[in-house]
Amino acid sequence: MPKVLIVGAGQSGLQLALSLVAKDYDVTVMTARTPDEIREGRVMSTQCMFGDALAIERGRELNFWEDDAVRVEGLGVSIAGPDSSRVMDWVGMLDEYGQSVDQRVKMAGWLELFEKRGGKVVLHGVTTADLDRLTPLYDLVVVAAGKGELVQLFDRNPALSPFERPQRALSLAYVHGVDRRPEHPDFSAVRFNIIPGVGELFVIPAYTLSGNCEILFFEGVPGGPLDCWSDRPGPQEHLERMLGLIREYLPWEYERAKNATLTDPLATLTGGYTPMVRNPVGTLPSGGRVLGMADVVVANDPITGQGSNNAAKCAETYYRSIVEHGDAPFDAAWMESTFHTYWDYAQHVTDWTNALLGPPPEHVLKILGTAQENDVVARRFANGFSDPSDFRHWFMDPAKTDRYLAGV
Numbered sequence: 001m002p003k004v005l006i007v008g009a010g011q012s013g014l015q016l017a018l019s020l021v022a023k024d025y026d027v028t029v030m031t032a033r034t035p036d037e038i039r040e041g042r043v044m045s046t047q048c049m050f051g052d053a054l055a056i057e058r059g060r061e062l063n064f065w066e067d068d069a070v071r072v073e074g075l076g077v078s079i080a081g082p083d084s085s086r087v088m089d090w091v092g093m094l095d096e097y098g099q100s101v102d103q104r105v106k107m108a109g110w111l112e113l114f115e116k117r118g119g120k121v122v123l124h125g126v127t128t129a130d131l132d133r134l135t136p137l138y139d140l141v142v143v144a145a146g147k148g149e150l151v152q153l154f155d156r157n158p159a160l161s162p163f164e165r166p167q168r169a170l171s172l173a174y175v176h177g178v179d180r181r182p183e184h185p186d187f188s189a190v191r192f193n194i195i196p197g198v199g200e201l202f203v204i205p206a207y208t209l210s211g212n213c214e215i216l217f218f219e220g221v222p223g224g225p226l227d228c229w230s231d232r233p234g235p236q237e238h239l240e241r242m243l244g245l246i247r248e249y250l251p252w253e254y255e256r257a258k259n260a261t262l263t264d265p266l267a268t269l270t271g272g273y274t275p276m277v278r279n280p281v282g283t284l285p286s287g288g289r290v291l292g293m294a295d296v297v298v299a300n301d302p303i304t305g306q307g308s309n310n311a312a313k314c315a316e317t318y319y320r321s322i323v324e325h326g327d328a329p330f331d332a333a334w335m336e337s338t339f340h341t342y343w344d345y346a347q348h349v350t351d352w353t354n355a356l357l358g359p360p361p362e363h364v365l366k367i368l369g370t371a372q373e374n375d376v377v378a379r380r381f382a383n384g385f386s387d388p389s390d391f392r393h394w395f396m397d398p399a400k401t402d403r404y405l406a407g408v
Contacts (some may be wrong), residue, residue, distance in 0.1 A: 001025050002139035007126050008077060009033075010103070011047075011145030012294035012312035013147030014110040019319040020058050021119045028120040028138075034110035039209065042266040044171055045104045046071060046217045047192055047308040048204050050386035051096030056316045064109060065101045069207035071219065074189035075382035078252070078370060079196070086252050086298065090372040098190070100206035102174065103308075126150060128321045137287035140322070140330040143282065146295035152253050153282030154292045160350070166272035167301055167357045168199065169220040169227035172208065173239050173261035174267035178214040181254075190305070190385075195249045196359075199226040200303060202379050203253060211310040216242055219303055225249075229270040243408035275357075277350060279312060280339035281332050291335040293318055298346045300353040310349060315343040348389040355396060363398040366405065376408050 001024055006013045020027045033041065049057070050072075054161040057063045076091035079282070106249035115121050122128070127149055135141050143150050188205040195201070204215040218227025226245060232240060239262055247254040262268065278297045282290045321338040328334075360368070371378035384390050394404040 001323075002330070003137070005030065005134060005138040005141045006321070007131065007141070007143050007150065008145030008296075009107055009111050010144060010146070010294075011107075011308050012315045013142070014114060015057070015062065015109060015312060015315040016115065016142065016293070017114055017119055018320055018377050019291045019315065020322065021114065021117050022060070023323060025322075028122060029111070029114060029120045030126050031111065032123070032125040034123060035111045038108040038111070039104050040266075041104060043172070043174055045269075045307065046202070046215050046302060047310050048098050048100040048206075048305050049131050049312065049349075050098040050387045051094065051383075053056060053309040054096070054099060054338065056312045062110065065105065065207055066099065066169070067198050068098040068204060068211075070205045070212045071187050072100065072190055072205055073187040074184070075192045075385060076183070077194070077366070077371070077381075078191065078250075079194045080249055083192055083364070084249055084251055085193040088105060088368060088372055089183070090376070090378050091094045091184060092371065092378030092380070094386070095379075096386065098386070100198075102206060102208040105207065105209060117340075119210065128153065131290065132284045132286050133284070134290065135284060141288075141290040141291050142318070143290050143292050144294060147290065148300065148401065150282075151278075151285070151296055153290065154278035154297055157277045159278055160277035160347075161275070161355060161358075163275050166222065166274050168272060168303065169222060169229060169274050170302065171220070171226075171229050171238070171242065172215055172217040172268065173242055173260075174208050174215055174263040175239065175257070176210070176213050177260045178203075179256045191253070192249050193253060195222065195226075198224050198249065198251065200254060200333060202244065202303075202305070202375060208263050208267070210263050213216055214257075214260075216246070216257065217302075218242065218245065219301075227324050232270060235262055235265055235268045238270070239261055245295045247290070264358075270303055271389070273299060275350075275354065289332050291318075291330075291338065298350060299344070301357055304349070304353045304388065305358050306353060306388065309386075310346060313345060314342050317345075326328070345389060348392055351396065352388050352391045353382075361398070363397070363401040365381055366386050367395060367401060370405055370408075374408060377405070
């Protein structure tokens, strides 16, 4: 069987590695941290995986936290007025529930499982020079580490990358002690709060090291009042600052969250990155070729919550392409073809995500307003988070929006 090296132990890299090991491939994963170091480290992300992505995990028998994690059964939208009143509020029900599992829990567990199932783990940070020496030893090398030096192997695709700087300042906290939501106390939902011209607050039901919790996640327009994290405050000050901003801009969320406490001392994170699409094939100094995957080559802003969903779908696409290829050489042409199979789907995620980073056009405001009165529209919007390719049929184009709304 082909020998495969995967650099990176996140959602995409470990899902691909575990899927290939189950087919008796010789797979090595290189990562800089042990499972215990991952568990004991800082939170790495927000995430909410929706129905289609969760179905992939079930199909690969990787859904170990499904019985423990809170089920996300809807997606709600609220818009704040200039006086911080709530001028719009609705929730759309999901056809299939979603779930959010702290990556410290999932990736540590998956990495242990990978070794238990016969995979090889090499604990080592990887430089370009390291990869240059290692690539001749493997039939295929996949780079799944979305940060660091190796990303520079993959050139930015300017035709598909309209931004040259981060479009949001990001800050988050995992918390306990948030009250049940009074609007729908009988089910949990991701809430998408929009503060026009200022940014967004997402409240995500999740599962972490200490059980179920909520993630408070701000996306701030650069230079605005939510872009206030350059001093990197300590964990408690970080939470207090977040709660102060919630109280000022989104008082209905503050009422639920005012007694929140951090789930652990490393449960806060700040940052930002430039949304970008990169060419999928990296060339090493020796001429060796490596394949980039997931957010190495398609990095979207998290405003649409698609990072882990894209990673799962990319890993599944790559897995199928590898298995179908058999023992044939994994050359640059195969790498390009494999990526473009994934891009046939991911392009719609990127287009939709980039569109949401700007001020909403009139036809989008019309959709959001109609969803408040029409459950069919609200439900279709909510379920688009599971399959964003649907948005091209009714959300992205004003004429298609008008036709759709006239029909419902």
